[in-house]
Every structure is written in C-alpha cells, then in structure tokens.
Amino acid sequence: MGLTSKTTGATQIITVHSDRIDAAMAIQFKEDMRAETESNANRVVLDLSDVQFIDSSGLGAIVASMKQLGKDRRLDLAGLQPVVEKVFHLTRMDTVFKLFATLDDALTAPEA
C-alpha cells in the first residue's frame, strides 16, 4: 500500500502513496495506519493528494483509523481530489473530519 510519515512539532504527517483506497486494500490500509500512528502524536494529518479514487470500504478504513487514535488524538485530512471529496460529502463524513484543500493549509491552520 505505501504510507510514509514525518513529524513536525506535535503533528504527524502521513502521506498515502497509492492512487486509490478501495475494497482491495482497505484492510491493509487500516493495519498500516495502526503501525504508523503508534508514535502518539496528538494530531495526525493524512495527505491524500495522490489518491484519485476511494470507495466506501476505503472511507470505512479512514474512519477506523481515526477511531484507532482514541479520543484524545485527532485525524485531519488534506489534499482531497474532487472524487474523494465527493464521497466524504455524500456520506456527510465531511462534517466529522477536518478537510483541508492542501497539506500546507492543514499545517498552517490554527490548531483547534
């Protein structure tokens, strides 16, 4: 699947190196996210710039990744392509996650 991670201050940035997060890779994604987020950063920003497609299984895996963080940590999403944003919007998951147009936006946003 391919995730890379770097930490800036209290924020961990995880970049998805895949053109899709779909049913075929949802379980792997969830497991990889669990491994990457063992660092305990308070805020995790998931950079989805490379992701050109997501289905409801992929969406579920991102939701599961947020739950894995527990209630004191947060998962924000950045760089959503139009089709990815559409899936979040239709399912109203855009009201649950903080979405940022770009990774820079996510990093310069005042932290809540």
Added chain:
Amino acid sequence: MEPVCNKTCLELSFPATETEASAGISQLSAGLAKRGLPPHKADDVKIALAEAINNVVEHAYNGVAPAKVRVTCRLDQDRLDILISDTGHPLPGCHPPDGTPASLGTRIQDLPEGGFGWFLIHQLTNDIWYERRDGCNRLSLRFNFESTR
C-alpha cells in the same frame, strides 16, 4: 480480461475477487471515458459502479466460491445504462436495499465504518432495477446526462 466492445457498448467480465474488481473498475472507467462518457458524470459512475461491484464480491459470493461478475455498459447520447450480473446469492428479499445510511451519531467511537454502499448508489444513479432470473442476479444502473448533480 480483454473487453469486448464497439462504439457504444463496453463489456467486461472478471472473477469476483477484490483485486480483480479493483482492476476491472479502473478498466471500465477508462473505457467509458474513451467512448465519450461526459466528464462531469465520470466520478458519479465510477463511485456507483465500484459500490455495486464490491457488493457482488462481498455479499453475493459470500460463503460460496466466487464466480464471475459481468458488466455490460451501453452508452447513448443522453444516458448510460450499466448491467451488472453474477451467479451468486440473490439480494435479500429480491430487492435492492433502500440505502438508508447509518446515523453518524455524536461520538467518534460510534461512527459507522460501512453501510454506505447502497446509499451512494441511490444518490448517484437516476434509476436502479434488479431481477433474479435463471439463477442470475441482474442489476441495472441508469445515469442520465442532462441533470447536473
């Protein structure tokens, strides 16, 4: 997995596994774009098609050896019809689910991680039609082009 096609039809058949489905969905999307599917409908079609095919993989062939999924697309001037057929279990009640999504609730820990597939299909299509015939599921999805969503 070579598609059989002419100007307005596209047909693809593949084994009902997650990996084959993933590749098949990409191939169908690319094929439809090449045959003139209006770009503003491309995302809607890809999302709905993926959800419908994933349902076959996950549910129709649940507990039985997965056979094939056959997808036939017919592209007209003003609409696209997609027929998805398989030989798996029939839909419960022989009827497509209403697609009411699970409530998002108020607590992160209670958020649903699934159950959005049929909801998305309903949201993105203009018509859904299903029949069980001769041991086959036949699900048709229609996308009209004049309406911009």
